[in-house]
Amino acid sequence: MRIPCPLCGPRDRREFYYYGADDYLRRPEEGAPPEAWDAYLHLRDNPAGVTRDLWHHEMGCSAWLVVTRNTVTHEVISVRLASEKEAAK
Amino acid sequence: MRYSGLKVITEGLFGNKGWRPAWRNPEPKAEYDAIIIGGGGHGLSTAYYLARNHGMRNIAVLEKGYLGGGNVGRNTTIVRANYFLPGNSEFYSHSLKLWEGLEAELNYNVMHSQRGLINLFHSDGQRDAFARRGNSMVNQGDDAILLDRDGVRELLPYLDFEQTRFPIYGGLLHPRGGTARHDAVAWGYARGADRRGVDLIQNCEVTGIDIENGRVTGVQTTRGAIRARKVGILVAGRSGQVAAMAGMRLPIESHVLQAFVTEGLKPVIDHVISFGMGHFYISQSDKGGLVFGGDIDFYASYASRGNLPMVEHVMEAGMTLMPMIGRAKVLRSWGGIMDMTPDGSPIIDKTDIDGLFIDCGWNYGGFKAVPASGWCMAHLMATGESHAVARRFRLNRFLTGHLLDEEGTGSQHNLH
Numbered sequence: 202m203r204i205p206c207p208l209c210g211p212r213d214r215r216e217f218y219y220y221g222a223d224d225y226l227r228r229p230e231e232g233a234p235p236e237a238w239d240a241y242l243h244l245r246d247n248p249a250g251v252t253r254d255l256w257h258h259e260m261g262c263s264a265w266l267v268v269t270r271n272t273v274t275h276e277v278i279s280v281r282l283a284s285e286k287e288a289a290k
Numbered sequence: 291m292r293y294s295g296l297k298v299i300t301e302g303l304f305g306n307k308g309w310r311p312a313w314r315n316p317e318p319k320a321e322y323d324a325i326i327i328g329g330g331g332h333g334l335s336t337a338y339y340l341a342r343n344h345g346m347r348n349i350a351v352l353e354k355g356y357l358g359g360g361n362v363g364r365n366t367t368i369v370r371a372n373y374f375l376p377g378n379s380e381f382y383s384h385s386l387k388l389w390e391g392l393e394a395e396l397n398y399n400v401m402h403s404q405r406g407l408i409n410l411f412h413s414d415g416q417r418d419a420f421a422r423r424g425n426s427m428v429n430q431g432d433d434a435i436l437l438d439r440d441g442v443r444e445l446l447p448y449l450d451f452e453q454t455r456f457p458i459y460g461g462l463l464h465p466r467g468g469t470a471r472h473d474a475v476a477w478g479y480a481r482g483a484d485r486r487g488v489d490l491i492q493n494c495e496v497t498g499i500d501i502e503n504g505r506v507t508g509v510q511t512t513r514g515a516i517r518a519r520k521v522g523i524l525v526a527g528r529s530g531q532v533a534a535m536a537g538m539r540l541p542i543e544s545h546v547l548q549a550f551v552t553e554g555l556k557p558v559i560d561h562v563i564s565f566g567m568g569h570f571y572i573s574q575s576d577k578g579g580l581v582f583g584g585d586i587d588f589y590a591s592y593a594s595r596g597n598l599p600m601v602e603h604v605m606e607a608g609m610t611l612m613p614m615i616g617r618a619k620v621l622r623s624w625g626g627i628m629d630m631t632p633d634g635s636p637i638i639d640k641t642d643i644d645g646l647f648i649d650c651g652w653n654y655g656g657f658k659a660v661p662a663s664g665w666c667m668a669h670l671m672a673t674g675e676s677h678a679v680a681r682r683f684r685l686n687r688f689l690t691g692h693l694l695d696e697e698g699t700g701s702q703h704n705l706h
């Protein structure tokens with residue numbers, strides 16, 4: 202699998218560290234109930250198909266990426282910088 | 291039909307005409323007392339123990355493909371009871387005891403071979419950790435022997451003791467650990483369940499779970515609707531999808547784990563061996579193939595094949611530990627979809643929906659658990675109470691903080 206980093210271009214999977222589903226981008230507010238933290242940290246849709254997850258370009262530019270990809274075919278559909286996605290919201 | 295040595299001989303003498311199918315192939319009924327979703331090791335053993343221990347007869351196992359076609363037929367067959375944490379330790383100890391009586395129990399040769407498992411260590415710190423683990427295994431009533439370097443050399447003379455990058459300091463020997471024939475375990479439980487009246491229904495995919503007023507009433511399948519007051523979900527890597535049919539999100543992410551087998555060789559590796567630096571473990575099957583593997587591929591995936599970086603890593607680790615295997619040809623590699631929990635431990639629990647139970651989160655270690663998981667899940671489904679040895683496998687432990695982090699690496703999906 203290759204991931205096209207927006208800054209570095211297509212790079213081998215070995216250069217990236219997988220962090221997990223993009224649920225991690227939706228951090229609960231301070232004081233949120235434990236259920237919200239459990240959902241944020243642990244509960245997952247875990248789809249067989251298109252998913253969106255976070256990867257760190259550890260051995261490249263060190264950017265955090267939001268990767269939209271297919272968990273069945275391993276096709277990478279789109280990649281953007283996590284910082285951009287946050288700004289776009 | 292009872293299987294025996296005498297039966298094999300007489301059948302051989304009379305042209306093998308007397309063998310019968312090991313189980314029926316029934317049509318689904320409109321209603322059962324209990325439905326088991328998933329005909330893998332855990333689903334089949336649950337059905338078996340529901341019948342055997344709790345006297346239930348009107349049970350169906352619904353399998354979307356064929357029995358034993360999932361992870362139970364894809365794993366590297368290691369059976370061990372070398373867990374450390376209270377909660378895991380008593381459960382796997384119970385499972386190993388069931389394994390030791392399984393062939394007599396099922397009248398089926400599951401080829402359980404207690405050839406001894408050796409976990410190697412490569413530093414003082416690792417030795418201390420394994421010594422502590424060994425003590426906890428002994429306290430649990432199981433067996434563990436701490437070997438020094440010479441002790442390992444005596445048993446495994448072919449390891450590379452000269453290389454200096456990861457010197458072998460010793461190993462923890464678990465003499466009762468070993469392997470079993472994976473398919474045979476599924477077939478043995480399937481046959482045993484069928485003989486007790488359980489309907490094993492193949493090519494029957496569950497597509498929906500019917501719930502009325504917070505209570506499960508049955509399932510929708512590709513072979514029609516089937517009613518039941520009790521439904522158990524035991525679908526391993528597919529747990530997320532099936533739980534979603536009941537509106538649940540699980541603390542599970544599915545990852546691929548690969549394994550490899552070489553051409554058949556003369557007996558050369560007598561034990562199960564694991565390398566403590568870089569993930570690698572190996573044993574030799576009764577057919578002679580070297581069966582080995584390593585870590586998961588480390589990203590969410592439902593592709594039943596693996597990625598190349600992990601292939602490379604496993605081969606490198608194997609060559610570092612035992613260069614002699616470098617000339618064996620790898621015949622096949624494959625992958626299975628693992629139901630990974632954040633803390634690496636399983637779940638056997640009720641859900642918030644009355645009558646709906648779930649057994650999942652086996653990570654890469656659920657084969658050894660097949661007997662005890664079925665035993666405990668059957669107990670839970672029949673009595674409504676968790677079995678004593680599975681009482682910490684709670685669905686909500688991530689919410690309450692009662693984690694079972696056997697590796698001590700933290701509670702996050704990408705760590706185990």
Ligand SMILES: Cc1cc2nc3c(=O)[nH]c(=O)nc-3n(C[C@H](O)[C@H](O)[C@H](O)COP(=O)(O)OP(=O)(O)OC[C@H]3O[C@@H](n4cnc5c(N)ncnc54)[C@H](O)[C@@H]3O)c2cc1C
Pocket residue numbers: 327328329330331332333352353354355356357358359360361362363364365366367368369494495496497524525526527528532547548549583624625626627652653654655656657658659
């Ligand atoms: C490469 C590899 C090596 C491993 N090595 C070991 C090892 O050495 N030791 C060890 O203890 N464990 C090992 N494991 C883990 C072990 O194999 C699994 O944890 C265990 O088999 C999972 O439970 P199961 O047998 O019930 O799963 P499966 O056999 O996967 O059973 C689940 C079943 O559910 C069915 N299903 C799914 N969705 C539906 C639906 N909607 N309707 C109906 N049926 C459905 C599937 O078709 C499948 O047959 C390994 C796994 C792999 C992949």
Ligand SMILES: [Zn+2]
Pocket residue numbers: 206207208209210258261262263264
């Ligand atoms: Zn980059």
